[in-house]
Structure formats: structure tokens, C-alpha cells
Amino acid sequence: MNALYHVLGAKQFDRITLDQLFLSAQEMELVVRHGGTGRFSTKIMSTLFFEASTRTRFSFESAMHRLGGRVIGTENASQFSSTIKGETLEDTIRIISGYSDLIVMRHTDVGAAKRAAAVSSVPVINAGDGSGEHPTQALLDLYTIQKEFGRIDGLHIAMIGDLTYGRTVHSLSYLLANYSDIHIYFIAPDNVVIPESVKQYLDEKNVSYQETTDLVEVAKSADVFYQTRIQKERFTSQDEYNKAAGKYIIDRQLLEHMKENAMILHPLPRAGEIDPEVDMDPRAAYFRQAQNGLYLRMAVIEKCLVD
Amino acid sequence: MNALYHVLGAKQFDRITLDQLFLSAQEMELVVRHGGTGRFSTKIMSTLFFEASTRTRFSFESAMHRLGGRVIGTENASQFSSTIKGETLEDTIRIISGYSDLIVMRHTDVGAAKRAAAVSSVPVINAGDGSGEHPTQALLDLYTIQKEFGRIDGLHIAMIGDLTYGRTVHSLSYLLANYSDIHIYFIAPDNVVIPESVKQYLDEKNVSYQETTDLVEVAKSADVFYQTRIQKERFTSQDEYNKAAGKYIIDRQLLEHMKENAMILHPLPRAGEIDPEVDMDPRAAYFRQAQNGLYLRMAVIEKCLVD
Amino acid sequence: MNALYHVLGAKQFDRITLDQLFLSAQEMELVVRHGGTGRFSTKIMSTLFFEASTRTRFSFESAMHRLGGRVIGTENASQFSSTIKGETLEDTIRIISGYSDLIVMRHTDVGAAKRAAAVSSVPVINAGDGSGEHPTQALLDLYTIQKEFGRIDGLHIAMIGDLTYGRTVHSLSYLLANYSDIHIYFIAPDNVVIPESVKQYLDEKNVSYQETTDLVEVAKSADVFYQTRIQKERFTSQDEYNKAAGKYIIDRQLLEHMKENAMILHPLPRAGEIDPEVDMDPRAAYFRQAQNGLYLRMAVIEKCLVD
Known part of the structure; x- marks a missing residue:
């Protein structure tokens, strides 16, 4: 398995990657203007929000849809998931990563995204980890x-x-x-x-x-x-x-x-x-x-x- | 930008529009019987329910799917969205309307759909605004x-x-x-x-x-x-x-x-x-x-x- | 109308059906490895969870997406649906089954899935009914x-x-x-x-x-x-x-x-x-x-x- 590309914190980005991302974002404006793409039609993104954030979740889910992809999500992972039955974040991620091609996660704890990435079989995007990063x-x-x-x-x-x-x-x-x-x-x-x-x-x-x-x-x-x-x-x-x-x-x-x-x-x-x-x-x-x-x-x- | 067609209240409909809508609905029965259509496959509908209503939400979301479209949604916008951080409905709509092609909204306040339509860059459908209209x-x-x-x-x-x-x-x-x-x-x-x-x-x-x-x-x-x-x-x-x-x-x-x-x-x-x-x-x-x-x-x- | 194939309890399965299901599951591993299928692209699955279970819901929703299908869902049907307005489960199912091609239901009461199947116009899969079955x-x-x-x-x-x-x-x-x-x-x-x-x-x-x-x-x-x-x-x-x-x-x-x-x-x-x-x-x-x-x-x- 190749190394996965996770997005965990701002310090991971160098100038070249930033330039590439911004160029790509500019292209995406055109993609959206022309009705989106079907490119990732076989891909599933999980949005796992242990803390609700309708705006951020909508933004990610809209992005995935504009790329032709599919979304499964929860906006109250903390209150309702198996977490309340005492499951560790690691166990949750091990399983959810088997159901999707990408995980977007918001969590209340600093470092949670990093812990998730350590056990995930698919890329993890940190959508906010407590007072950590976004x-x-x-x-x-x-x-x-x-x-x-x-x-x-x-x-x-x-x-x-x-x-x-x-x-x-x-x-x-x-x-x-x-x-x-x-x-x-x-x-x-x-x-x-x-x-x-x-x-x-x-x-x-x-x-x-x-x-x-x-x-x-x-x-x-x-x-x-x-x-x-x-x-x-x-x-x-x-x-x-x-x-x-x-x-x-x-x-x-x-x-x-x-x-x-x-x-x-x-x-x-x-x-x-x-x-x-x-x-x-x-x-x-x-x-x-x-x-x-x-x-x-x-x-x-x-x-x-x-x- | 042309004027958007919002659905806000019953008084906006005249006889001709009603006849057209009912004819269209009859055609939609056939569309569904034949497996739906892919017509709106690049469109995204946001269901923004500040008050939960599983039945109404499911009905709208099923309708959008039968038309080939995509859905991003929340059924507890009031409890979990940025609303609790003090955001105005107007700000929320300004942003959400940038993420989708159509907003279906249920709210607890009379007139909320109208306020949303006033700032939205996409059509707004009122799915119930308090004791107002549906x-x-x-x-x-x-x-x-x-x-x-x-x-x-x-x-x-x-x-x-x-x-x-x-x-x-x-x-x-x-x-x-x-x-x-x-x-x-x-x-x-x-x-x-x-x-x-x-x-x-x-x-x-x-x-x-x-x-x-x-x-x-x-x-x-x-x-x-x-x-x-x-x-x-x-x-x-x-x-x-x-x-x-x-x-x-x-x-x-x-x-x-x-x-x-x-x-x-x-x-x-x-x-x-x-x-x-x-x-x-x-x-x-x-x-x-x-x-x-x-x-x-x-x-x-x-x-x-x-x- | 032909009889619908519901999945309600373990006792309904005989050896032949089990063999067929396991053979099919093995094929599905290949389907997923090759990017899923578009076979059920016109089908809608409702996930009706009266009791939250992120893991089980994600598993079903991912399965439906890998088959090319569409999903409408709620993970807190009990708290937010018309249930709190006094509606019977039977009324809820009668209506939801008109909006989808398949219902996956988790409920707190033993026998709930069976009651749902009795009035549903589409197949019902029991995703857990209290201390009953799963x-x-x-x-x-x-x-x-x-x-x-x-x-x-x-x-x-x-x-x-x-x-x-x-x-x-x-x-x-x-x-x-x-x-x-x-x-x-x-x-x-x-x-x-x-x-x-x-x-x-x-x-x-x-x-x-x-x-x-x-x-x-x-x-x-x-x-x-x-x-x-x-x-x-x-x-x-x-x-x-x-x-x-x-x-x-x-x-x-x-x-x-x-x-x-x-x-x-x-x-x-x-x-x-x-x-x-x-x-x-x-x-x-x-x-x-x-x-x-x-x-x-x-x-x-x-x-x-x-x-």
C-alpha cells in the first residue's frame, strides 16, 4: 500500500503543494460552472462529525457531489455512535474506513484526526479537532x-x-x-x-x-x-x-x-x-x-x- | 441574473400555474413508474430543516432523487448549526445557497422562507414556516x-x-x-x-x-x-x-x-x-x-x- | 403484486438461501474491488433508524452506494419524526414505503420490523429490533x-x-x-x-x-x-x-x-x-x-x- 495523503494540519503544506492546490481550486470553479464532473462517481466520502457544523459539512458534501461522488454522513457522531458504548476512536475509524474511500472528520479533541489517520485504510481530512487545527x-x-x-x-x-x-x-x-x-x-x-x-x-x-x-x-x-x-x-x-x-x-x-x-x-x-x-x-x-x-x-x- | 422562482406561500399561485403544476405532477407519476430520470444529475438540493419533519424531508429528498439529483441535508439545523453561535438566518442562507442549486427549508418562524429568499442566490422552497404556510x-x-x-x-x-x-x-x-x-x-x-x-x-x-x-x-x-x-x-x-x-x-x-x-x-x-x-x-x-x-x-x- | 422479500429474522433462512447469499457476497467483494456497479442507480433505500447506530447505518448506506443506489435516511427517527405527534409505526411505514424502494429499519421494540413489513409496499430489512433480532x-x-x-x-x-x-x-x-x-x-x-x-x-x-x-x-x-x-x-x-x-x-x-x-x-x-x-x-x-x-x-x- 502506498502512503495515503491525509490532510491533518497546516504545517504539512509547502509552497509547491499550496500553489498546486490553488491552481486546482481555480480549475474547480470552471468545473462547477459547467455542471460538475462525474469523475469520482464510484467513490464514497464519509463525513464523521463528532461535533456538528452544518456549514462545514455542507461545504465538503457539496464538493464531493460536484466531483460526482457519494456521501454517507453523520452530524452527531458523539451523541449517537457506538462511542457512547465505550468504543475507541481507533476502532470506529478502522471500521468506517472499510465503508468509504475518504473520511472527513470533525472532533472535539486536539489530535483526533492524527489518531484517526494512524489506523485508517483511507485518507483522513481534519475538518477541525477541538482547539487544534482546521x-x-x-x-x-x-x-x-x-x-x-x-x-x-x-x-x-x-x-x-x-x-x-x-x-x-x-x-x-x-x-x-x-x-x-x-x-x-x-x-x-x-x-x-x-x-x-x-x-x-x-x-x-x-x-x-x-x-x-x-x-x-x-x-x-x-x-x-x-x-x-x-x-x-x-x-x-x-x-x-x-x-x-x-x-x-x-x-x-x-x-x-x-x-x-x-x-x-x-x-x-x-x-x-x-x-x-x-x-x-x-x-x-x-x-x-x-x-x-x-x-x-x-x-x-x-x-x-x-x- | 433572472428572477428566481421561489415557492413561499399559496397566494403566489394563479390558476394557470396550478394547471401546469398538476399536469407536470401527472407526468412525474409516469417518470417514477419508468425508473426516474437522470435530468438533474448535476444539481444539488439542500434540505435545511430547523425543525425536524422526517416525512416532509423524505418526500422532498425522494423527489429530488427520482429526478436524478443529489441531496445534502440536515434535520436539526436549529440545534446544531452555526445558529447557536449567533448567526443570522440571512448569513446562513447566503452561504448555503453557494453550495447548492435549490434550498428546501423548514423553520419555526413565520416569514423565515421569505427572508431566506430575499438573500438566496438559488430558489427557496418553503417546507413550513411556523404557523405560517406550507x-x-x-x-x-x-x-x-x-x-x-x-x-x-x-x-x-x-x-x-x-x-x-x-x-x-x-x-x-x-x-x-x-x-x-x-x-x-x-x-x-x-x-x-x-x-x-x-x-x-x-x-x-x-x-x-x-x-x-x-x-x-x-x-x-x-x-x-x-x-x-x-x-x-x-x-x-x-x-x-x-x-x-x-x-x-x-x-x-x-x-x-x-x-x-x-x-x-x-x-x-x-x-x-x-x-x-x-x-x-x-x-x-x-x-x-x-x-x-x-x-x-x-x-x-x-x-x-x-x- | 408478488410477495416481497423481507429480511426480518434469522429463522427465515434455510441452507440453500444461505449458500446463495454467501456466494453473492463473495461476488460483491469483486464488485467493490472493481469500483462498484451502477445496477441499482434508479433505486432509493430509506434508512429509518428509531435508535441511532452510525456503524450499522453506514454499512447499509455504503452497500447501497456500491450498488449504484441512492439513500434517504434519518438516524433519530424516534426523537424527531411524526412519532412524537402520536403517529403509529404502521402509518409512518405506509408513507415512507411510497418514497423508496427498500426500507432498512432499526427500532427499539421487539417485532417492530415484522409490523412494518405487514403494511409496507416495499421490502423491509430488520437492522435490529430491540432485544429481538439483527x-x-x-x-x-x-x-x-x-x-x-x-x-x-x-x-x-x-x-x-x-x-x-x-x-x-x-x-x-x-x-x-x-x-x-x-x-x-x-x-x-x-x-x-x-x-x-x-x-x-x-x-x-x-x-x-x-x-x-x-x-x-x-x-x-x-x-x-x-x-x-x-x-x-x-x-x-x-x-x-x-x-x-x-x-x-x-x-x-x-x-x-x-x-x-x-x-x-x-x-x-x-x-x-x-x-x-x-x-x-x-x-x-x-x-x-x-x-x-x-x-x-x-x-x-x-x-x-x-x-
Whole structure:
């Protein structure tokens, strides 16, 4: 058996693979526009979500259907599967991998996708493992930047919001280390700042970054604003949460400080941190970004099925 | 972009559209008998049920499969989707509509389907919005009448049960206003009578109707009996519920008063308001009616996908 | 209408049918290896799970997809369907059978599949009815034995664990009555021994069996070890459960007493009653057994759809 191509974390990708994936995603846009392909009509993808995420699951399932494939899935694997009878994740994966050609898994535990890949007889795609990683989200974020700017090298990127638990922020930071002359601004409330481990990785890779609290100042020079949602449960009181959540909102006022060709991204769902009045501005790229998730995931699925 | 054809409420249908849909549904019976069609093999339908309804969902999904299409779905969108993270319905629809060619939605809030249609990039079919409407149910009810009587004009139709909250009763009343010489009997327990708004609509459209409490008397002259389920939670005490629920039951005794070619319909599920001993009577059309739901929904899906 | 071929319980199978099914399952292995078939591309299978079982549902759905078919399903029929509105199982089945060509049903009540089959217009496969039966599990257990031993006649089979509530043990016992020179060992904690009804059936069919508590002694002579999970809720105290659950564990030590070509089966999930250190031993057949479920279920589905 050849080695399987799993998608487990952002650090596994080098520049060449990223370039290939983005080229493939671009082709997938054409495939979808022309009615999809029947290429993988004999393939079955399992979506095994131990934690529900309708949006992410739909995105993967739509991608597989556009590629002509078939899907079997569950969105409450934790509550209903044999897990509650005491089965290990490894046993579950050993069996499910015999019923499908690809497993897309979301789990609550960091490292779960890696454990699954270790025993699976088919490729595993990590669709989020707790506060760990969510590599296809970071890939589609980056694809959106590449697609709209035509390049990634040299961009200044502001990451805003919950930088401690926001796994897409970590994954995106790792991916950016593949590019030249990147500068990252980390802007977060005090109790959810970017972790040391991420900064250490960027240091090793010689990526320039700075932590700051002045969003207005950053607004003037950043090319990309990556806004994220702040979760209430990270704060000890409603009062503290309100203070943090209200601090870094992207609204019409902030738009006025931004460069004309800036880009606003958000992994979504949002809950107030981007004012809906921003939606109509051409710099608001978050719905296009969600759409790009389809094409990028088609590219990732293809890579897993043919490699 | 052309205007999309959404199915949101019964009032949107005129006589010509109804005739076309019923003709199409009749053709769909043949399509199914001959093994379905591959016509929409590149199309994806999303079933987004914020409130579970296995029967309705299965009916739509079967219809899409018989048309050769593909389905991605969730039956607990409310509990598990990004909704619980505070996302608006509008944001959800903006994204899901990028992953599919058609959205079938059930929601708990009146007007939700309309809100979805306003931001969707693909057609939206309302599969029930709270106590609002459930237009495809009313369409299949009417299709069943048309199919079995060969006509709708001139029929006398008794609507029985919960006429306040029974959304299919409202939708069916609106549809009937497209036909000539209709007479409607409304028969309901005191606290769940037909709303003023429905009566006003019928008045405007010059549809003849009357409210009555004597089911036996109506039994002698009505052509169609549209029985509905009474929900326990509408009553303040078990005692009151029992009195209301037991008042208008269709059983073998009532059958004796009915015309020989009368027709008994029910949107199902039933819970005692039609005695199972009635099932064997040829006038019991409710299971045929459920089957017609498949054909009618195939016709509706086709209309949305090609219009 | 011809009689439909339902799969309701193990007693319905005779030796000829079993031979045919196992031959068909063997062919299905080839079908899967060559990318599946489009044979049933116009057929729809409903998976109606009133009790969740991701593994069993995935196995059936994968089987249907490998046969080219389509699937509509629910894994929480009890919680969400019209059942909670008071609908009878019979009404549900009458309607669902109009939307699909085959129903696979799991239910909490003994006899539910039989009740469904009585009113269904399409074949029904029992995927577990409470503590009743789970015939396709028993079929795949037996298929695994046939496939790996090349025969079933003359084998000595040890059934271990919860023999009272373990429905697969009962179903497998009934199936074994079709073969010659079988000897069964029943090994169970005191409060979950094999029921009289099963023993009576074996007596009628002249199947040799014995109840014993000495697993080490049995280990020396049995060909097949059918291990099952013991459920905590069957015991009055944690202490009693621990005593029972810990009594008959298959571990490396027991392996040393077993014959060289013995076979260890388990319907899975397991929860400690087979030590993971056994997994690497070639006699551990339980993951191959789970994989065989796919092929066997393809054979069963084919039989239901063409008979």
C-alpha cells in the first residue's frame, strides 16, 4: 500500500503543494460552472462529525457531489455512535474506513484526526479537532487572498479577535510562513492573545509580526483583515465579554481608514464583530471566501483520492 | 441574473400555474413508474430543516432523487448549526445557497422562507414556516382532489379540526380561491376556529364558506373532507383537549352519512381523528394523498430548477 | 403484486438461501474491488433508524452506494419524526414505503420490523429490533466463518458474554441450526445466560450445545470464539458489573490456549472484553468481519430488490 495523503494540519503544506492546490481550486470553479464532473462517481466520502457544523459539512458534501461522488454522513457522531458504548476512536475509524474511500472528520479533541489517520485504510481530512487545527479553512482563506490579490508575498495581514482559541488563526499563521515578506498584526483582547507556540513558529520561519491593540492604526496599512468571533464562554463575566467583544468591530467607520483595495475576511459564523452595513462594501470578501471553500475543498478531495 | 422562482406561500399561485403544476405532477407519476430520470444529475438540493419533519424531508429528498439529483441535508439545523453561535438566518442562507442549486427549508418562524429568499442566490422552497404556510402540502392536497375528481370547480370542501394553527388549512383555502363555485365548511372546536384573515381573503375573492359545528349534517353534502390533527398544547387542560379532540372524529359511523364518491384527506400524521377502520374504505384518500406528495414535489422542484 | 422479500429474522433462512447469499457476497467483494456497479442507480433505500447506530447505518448506506443506489435516511427517527405527534409505526411505514424502494429499519421494540413489513409496499430489512433480532449481523458473522474456514459444518463455536440480551447471539444460534455437526458452548455471567427459548430451538433442531463457565477449557477445543459486550445497565451494582465484565476477557494469555487456526469474532463495538493486544494476532477476525458486513449487506439488498 502506498502512503495515503491525509490532510491533518497546516504545517504539512509547502509552497509547491499550496500553489498546486490553488491552481486546482481555480480549475474547480470552471468545473462547477459547467455542471460538475462525474469523475469520482464510484467513490464514497464519509463525513464523521463528532461535533456538528452544518456549514462545514455542507461545504465538503457539496464538493464531493460536484466531483460526482457519494456521501454517507453523520452530524452527531458523539451523541449517537457506538462511542457512547465505550468504543475507541481507533476502532470506529478502522471500521468506517472499510465503508468509504475518504473520511472527513470533525472532533472535539486536539489530535483526533492524527489518531484517526494512524489506523485508517483511507485518507483522513481534519475538518477541525477541538482547539487544534482546521486546515482546509486556512487553505480557503489563503486561496481567497491569492485569488483576489493575485499574490500573497508581501502582504500585511491583520488577525483580529480570539487569537487564543481561534484555530483558523493558528492554521493560517502556519500557512503564511511559506510566503515572503509577510507581516502579521495580532490584535486581540487581553485574555485571548496569540499563543507563544504560534509566535515561536513564526520566529523560526523568520516571519515578521507584531502584537498591537490599535485597530484604527493598523487599518491604515494592512492589506487583509482576518476578523474572528469571540466566544462568550472564554470570559468570566458578561461584562468582561461585552468589553472584549465590542472592542474590535469592523464597521463603516473603520472602513474609512482602510486602504481602497483592502480585503476583509472572516471564517464565519459572525456574531456582531462585522457590522452588516459593511457587507455591501467591495472590500467585504467573507461571502466570496465561503464560496471559495467549495472549490478549495474539491481540490483537496481530489488530491486525497488520486495521490 | 433572472428572477428566481421561489415557492413561499399559496397566494403566489394563479390558476394557470396550478394547471401546469398538476399536469407536470401527472407526468412525474409516469417518470417514477419508468425508473426516474437522470435530468438533474448535476444539481444539488439542500434540505435545511430547523425543525425536524422526517416525512416532509423524505418526500422532498425522494423527489429530488427520482429526478436524478443529489441531496445534502440536515434535520436539526436549529440545534446544531452555526445558529447557536449567533448567526443570522440571512448569513446562513447566503452561504448555503453557494453550495447548492435549490434550498428546501423548514423553520419555526413565520416569514423565515421569505427572508431566506430575499438573500438566496438559488430558489427557496418553503417546507413550513411556523404557523405560517406550507405551500407544497396545500398543492398536493389540491392535486389529489384534481386527480381523483377530475376537477376542482364546484366542489364542496369541509375543513375539520385545528383551523387556527393548522397552516395547511390556510394555504389550501388560499389556493381554492383560484377555482369557481367552491363552498367551504369550517368545522372546529371553539378555541381553534378559522382566523379572520382567512375569511377576509375568501370574502375578497368571493369564495362561499360557512362555519358550522354539525359534522353529521355537513357529511351529507360535502365532496371533500379535509381532516386535521388537534394539538394538545393548544388547550389549557387535558379535559378540554379530550372534549375537543373527540368531537369531530371520522369513523365508520360518519362514513354512512357521506356521499358515495366523497373523499377523505388528511395532511398526516393523524392521532386518533380518523379511525383506522376507515382506512379500507375507498373514500379514504390520505395515503394516496401522501404518495401524490412525491409527484407534486417533483413538479415543483423541476419548476424551480428550470424557470 | 408478488410477495416481497423481507429480511426480518434469522429463522427465515434455510441452507440453500444461505449458500446463495454467501456466494453473492463473495461476488460483491469483486464488485467493490472493481469500483462498484451502477445496477441499482434508479433505486432509493430509506434508512429509518428509531435508535441511532452510525456503524450499522453506514454499512447499509455504503452497500447501497456500491450498488449504484441512492439513500434517504434519518438516524433519530424516534426523537424527531411524526412519532412524537402520536403517529403509529404502521402509518409512518405506509408513507415512507411510497418514497423508496427498500426500507432498512432499526427500532427499539421487539417485532417492530415484522409490523412494518405487514403494511409496507416495499421490502423491509430488520437492522435490529430491540432485544429481538439483527439478522444481517448474524448473516455476516456466519459469512465470515464460511469465508475463512471454507465451511461451517462440524465447527465448535463458543459464544461468550451477554447471552440474554445479545440479540446477535440468538440470531446466530438460529442460523447455525442449518448446519451439521455444530457444537455450541455458551459462556456467560450468571445473570445474562442464554435464554430457554434459544436452547429449546436448538433442541428441536438437534443442535449440540452446552453451558459452561470455563473459558480456558473451551479455548482448547473451540474453532470460533464469538465474544460480545456486556452492558452495565443489566447489573444492579457497579461491583457486580465489574465482576461479570472482567470474567471472560480475551487477551494474549487466552490466545495461548487457543488452536492455531481458531477465529475470534465480535459484533462490535467492544468495550474491554477483547484486549487490543489481541488485534495483531491473525486469529483476530473482528475487523475483517466488520468489512464483510458491507459485502453481505450488498448481497441482501440485491436479493430484496430483485426477488
